[in-house]
Amino acid sequence: MNSHELRQLDNAHVWHPFTAMSAYRDESAPIIVEADGFYLTDTDGRRYLDGHSSLWCNIHGHRVPAIDAAIRKQLDRVAHSTLLGLANEPSIELAAELVRRTPAGLNKVFYADCGAAGVEVALKIAFQYHRQKSSGPEERDLFVCLDHAYHGDTVGTISLGGIDRFHSLFGSLMFPALRVPSPALRLPSGGRESPGSSMSVCAPKSRGTHVPRSEAETELEQILAEHAHRIAGFVIEPLVQAAAGILVHPPGYLKRVRELTRQYGIPLIADEIAVGFGRTGTLFACEQEDVSPDILILSKGLTGGYLPLAATLVTDEIYDAFLGDPWSGRTFYHGHTYTGNPLACAAALASLRLIDEHDVLANALRIESVLRRELAPLAEPRDSLPTLGGTNAHVAEVRQKGTMVGIELVQDRETLTPFPPEWRVGHQVTLACRRRGVILRNIGDVIVLMPAPAMQEELVVELCQVVRDSIGEVLSAAGCWPGQAKNHV
Ligand SMILES: Cc1ncc(COP(=O)(O)O)c(C=O)c1O
Structure with missing residues (x-):
């Protein structure tokens, strides 16, 4: 098909994500x-x-010989087979590699097929964990998230989202969440901006318009102290809130969040979907503050950018809460058809090797x-x-x-x-x-x-x-x- 024919069909049939379609049709996108x-x-x-x-x-980059070859090799064996009650070779090897490379304590890997699904997995695991944990069940039902957070576009993940343009319309669909100030946001002349206001409000640090770290932390401490018994997890994009417009947190904030969540017995859920795999300068952003979260979500760069895959890693303590007699109701009843897809896992293994080799x-x-x-x-x-x-x-x-x-x-x-x-x-x-x-x-x-x-x-x-x-x-x-x-x- 030539360019013109493809464009006509694109305009006739394809609805592009996060795209103003009325304008897109006139822009002749490549x-x-x-x-x-x-x-x-x-x-x-x-x-x-x-x-x-x-x-x-x-x-x-694209068409990387080693990743192409790894996918082709896997294609010659099996393209897909389920992880529901079965295993496949690349998903096992990848899980072991991820456990080896991620912060200490994260020993179990649950696969999904996009970032948002990986976050949903984390939320449901945390929620169920409190109801089954060995220290005694608790009915915790709230998640804490940051102002201007972004964790995906499913209804669960937008409930944690704080970017007005993307999220406010769906308010009545969302579950309630506790919001704490982002340490990277600025104060407009009149005082703190309201939660969920437009994201294009980040001003130069040099003008002292960011929320002072201590202020952000004070509010954080107050919210955690007041609601700890109801908080199922604290969800954070470590170091950088990317979709909010690359909002960078001040050094030490993540570490403080880890101290406080530990103090109040709240699982820390680190969403490294955007920041993982070298983008902040270390393999994982959490490393920079020596933080081990209780749950870590990876996607995007996991396969080198080749195939859709997400991994949600958890500690043994969380995983163990799901063990018990099969009829005891402790099982995690969650899964996706393409969970742990062998082609995607083979690409991820090849990508991780290249990170080292190059x-x-x-x-x-x-x-x-x-x-x-x-x-x-x-x-x-x-x-x-x-x-x-x-x-x-x-x-x-x-x-x-x-x-x-x-x-x-x-x-x-x-x-x-x-x-x-x-x-x-x-x-x-x-x-x-x-x-x-x-x-x-x-x-x-x-x-x-x-x-x-x-x-x-x-x-x-x-x-x-x-x-x-x-x-x-x-x-x-x-x-x-x-x-x-x-x-x-
Ligand atoms: C921090 C973060 N979490 C979650 C997601 C959602 O990932 P996906 O688009 O694969 O669902 C994104 C996507 O940009 C993201 O930046």
């Missing part, structure tokens, strides 16, 4: 047909640098400095730089942790006034990047860069150059400068 390394190629033969790791999951973590650290260096001009505190055409006057903040970057654009950097949403400034920047041969996605007016941890430094330089140029192009067309009229954005 239809990807193949890839090599860190480039994606579309039906018209155009190549694009994959600047967001194919939605934060790619680790080593020292991907060392590369991630190099990329981290390249990003910092190349994007520094955007965060310059001057009103304009000749090379950026004044762009940096509209950059509220460049937030970075490891290889994860969020560049927040605002109409007025001093007052932090956002752009009118109908201008779709963030989206326009990603379209401008695409015209320059780079694929990225925005979250509102936050431009997210998420190069694969194994990407070569020169490609990261190219990525940053394109992002700077694209931001400059869009903002100068957006009528941001005195005397210029807003046009097509």
Whole structure:
């Protein structure tokens, strides 16, 4: 089928996720047909640098010979067989590898097939655990989550979500959760922003507008102390709240959460779906604060970005609560058809081997400095730089942790006034990047860069150059400068 025919069918039949379909139909989005390394190629033969790791999951690039070979080898044996009451070889080997590499104490692995499903598994395990634990059953029924949290799009995971644009509509469907302030959020001039308010409100640290750590911790302590007996688990994205626009937590916060949850006997549930596999500079974010959660959820980068798979790891103490006579009702009655899929597990094993063989973590650290260096001009505190055409006057903040970057654009950097949403400034920047041969996605007016941890430094330089140029192009067309009229954005 040629490009035109495919596009017609796409517009006629495919409903794209997180996509404003009315606008999408006119944008002639690339239809990807193949890839090599860190480039994606579309039906018209155009190549694009994959600047967001194919939605934060790619680790080593595309068509990696070792991963391709591992999947093919597994394909020659068996593509799928269930884990319900049966086992398969790659899922066993992968479980052992994950236990070996994750923080101490996580010894049991439950598989699912996407991040949200992995979080749902964690929630249900924690909920059931309290009813069956050896220290005596408790009817705990509440989860704690952070303001502006994101843990997926199923009804259970959106109940923990705090991003208005994605979650508020479904309020009446959600179960109640206790929300604590994110230590990364800012205080607007009038005081703390209300929970669940728009996510494009993160201001430069230098202006002292973040919730002071002690304040966030004080509220956290109060909530835990007051409700501990009802709290089934504390769910957190360690170090970085990615979908909130790369909100970076201050050092020490995660450790404090671990101390408090331990003190109050609350299971700590770490969602490393976005931050795992090298994106924050260590294999797992929890390592940086020497934290061992009680439950850990992995997905996205688990298979190197090849196939859908999630793993929820738990401690022996939690697992043991589910043991007992088969008729005692202690079994975890949860599972998905493709749980522990052998092809996905084979890809994950190959990806983990490559992380070691290619020292991907060392590369991630190099990329981290390249990003910092190349994007520094955007965060310059001057009103304009000749090379950026004044762009940096509209950059509220460049937030970075490891290889994860969020560049927040605002109409007025001093007052932090956002752009009118109908201008779709963030989206326009990603379209401008695409015209320059780079694929990225925005979250509102936050431009997210998420190069694969194994990407070569020169490609990261190219990525940053394109992002700077694209931001400059869009903002100068957006009528941001005195005397210029807003046009097509
Ligand atoms: C922290 C976090 N948790 C959960 C999810 C949901 O994963 P999935 O899209 O695979 O369901 C995401 C996805 O971006 C995420 O960033």
